[in-house]
Amino acid sequence: MRTIDLRGRELSRGDLQQLVPRAAVSAEQAVERVRPLVADVAERGEAALREQARDFDGVDGHALRVPAEAIAASLADCPPDVADALRELISRLRRASAAQVPQEQVTRLADGAEIRQRWQPVSRVGLYAPGGKAAYPSSVIMNAVAAQTAGVPGLALASPAQRDTGGLPHPAVLWAAALCGIDEVYAIGGAGAIAAFAHGVPQIGLEPVDVVTGPGNVFVAAAKRVVSGRVGIDSEAGTTEILVIADETADPGFVAADLISQAEHDEAAASVLVTDSTELAERVLAEVAQRAPRTRHADRVAAALGGPQSAVILVDDLATAARLSNAYGPEHLEIQTADDSAVLARITDAGAIFVGGYTPVSLGDYLAGSNHVLPTGGTARFSAGLGAHTFLRPQQIVSYDRAALARVEGPLLALAGAEGLPAHGEAVSARFERDRGEEAP
Template sequence: MRTIDLRGRALSRDALLKLVPRAAVSAEVAVERVRPLVADVAERGEAALRDQARDFDGVTGHRLRVPAESIAAALETCPPEVEAALRALIARLRQGSAAQVPEERVTHLTDGAVIRQRWQPVGRVGLYAPGGKAAYPSSVVMNAVAAQTAGVPALALASPAQADNAGLPHPAVLWAAALCGITEVYAIGGAGAIAAFAHGVPEIGLEAVDVVTGPGNVFVAAAKRVVSGLVGIDSEAGTTEILVIADGSAHPAFVAADLISQAEHDEAAASVLVTDSEEFALRVEQEVASRAASTRHAERVAEALSGPQSAIVLVDDLRTAALVSNAYGPEHLEIQTRDDEGVLRDITDAGAIFLGGYTPVSLGDYLAGSNHVLPTGGTARFASGLGAHTFLRPQQIIRYERDALRELERPLRALAEAEGLPAHADAVTARFEAGKEGL
């Protein structure tokens, strides 16, 4: 891992934004690559999806819509311990998601003047589960349970076709779909899946959705940016990243293991350590070298850790470490210091935050009860992770009675005349004209 030494330097937020490590493929470049793919699906539908499956997944002649019986049959192949773990994840996530659903509130401004705040779920959601270098049944659960808890009535799931599974999505994805009660599943991957959700594909019975959610690589994230506005999106949950703030009190083996855990996702995954202790940084480097060489995906991990997106950042103190983290806006932030809560007070921008040496990111990936679909690429500075709230729209319902409206006639006219919109005021006055009462 390369080292970025920021000690002894007074850096502005703008300067930090330019100095924090980032992946070589920018979101802007990815957007230009996927835009033609999205447009092709919008224009040619099923034919475009089949071409993309051939080119990117090496699959031809498969059914794009997965038969319901195949989903049910897949669950019969799920190992009992995996099924038990998935059921535990579903139960924990339902609890965590329920806390994100606001209650309806009624505000009485005056007698006869009421505003009711309700949260209305969207009607239809497209959920994406990656299927590249690993299978992600946990991502299926994260998306589905959050949407179901919000009350979304219709869910569709897409995941890449697998050449070694007869053109179906990965069996583990189908296990999770079955356990979550999802019956509308498509063997479609990458940018094409996002485009299909946004535009619909009538030939295969895929109706357009209102919101597209789910993690993926940088190209999936870019496709979501392309279709944003046509449909809602959760966030640009692209290639994974972890940033660890640690001081000399942390255990170097814990930190090294956590950096490696995220690096095994993808060669473009980002692992960043920010510390005020050069000695601790060296100990972590040694641990990383030792552990990375023996992990199953050693080559992938080595490439991710040696890439421009990964680094050890040396700072003067933990307050500066927090400033670096805020500029980075990590998907996953771990704080392992003598005073975790003290550091947390300086943190404003992160997708999810893991406090203490016994709260690894991998816990959040699976069974913490939190959601692991989180903003990446610095977008945590303005976006939030997936939750039940992602699928809810706040709606204000206003009711005024006659006397309550009458009280506001004069001040409303003053504002309307000031803006040059007198008919706005006339719409109020019309209700008090002679002969119009009681309508």
């Protein structure tokens, strides 16, 4: 890992945004590649999906809609300890997600005048689950449980067909679907799946959805960009990232293990340590050098830690560390310091925050109860992670009686006149014409 020394420098927020390490990723070429694939599915439906499955997944002649019995039967092959762990994940996530559903609120502005605020779930969600380098049942659950907790009545799942499973999605994806009670599953992958969700595929009974969520590669992210506007999307997720703020009191072994844990996801994963202690930095680097070669995905880890997106950053103090973190907007932020609460108080921008030496990011990936689908690439500065709220829309329900409307007629007429929209005012006055003996204009 390279070292970036920012000590002794007065840096603005803009300076910090320019200096923080980032992966060099451009989605523009991917967008141009997937745009015709999306258009083809919109135009030709099933035929286009079958051609794409043959060309990209090497699968032909399979059932695009997975039979319900195959979903249920998949659990027979799920190791009991894994099934128990997935059930525990579902239970914890349901409890934590419930806190993200706001209660209905009523604001009474005057007698007979009220606004009711309700949170209405979307009608239908399309969930994508990748099946390339790895299949993540935990990610299926994170998306599905959040939508279910929000009250979404319709949930469809798509994942690439696998050659060695007779055209079914990866077994781990089916385990998660079965445990979450999802019975509408499609063996469709990549950009074609996103297009199918957005436009629908009548030939296989796939109705269009309102929101598309779920992780995927750069082409899945690009397809989301193409269909955004026709449907809502969670985000154009990039590769994972972790930023650790630590001081001399942190355990260098803990910090090193956490940096490596995120690096094993992908060669472009970002692992960043920000510290005011040169001694800790040196000890962490020594721990990384010892641990990284021994891990299962050592080559992948080495590529990620050695890439431009990863670094150890030296700063003058923890206040600067917090400022740098806010400028970075990390997907995952860990705080391991002598006074974690003081550092946390300075943090405004992060996808999820893990406080203390015994709260590693990997806990959040699985059993913390929090959702691990989080904003990447600095987007945590303006967006939130996935949750029940992702699938809810606030709606204001306005109710005025006659007397309440009469009380605001004058101010409303003044505003309508000032904006040159007299018919707006007339729509109010029309309700009182008979009482005043007036005739409609």
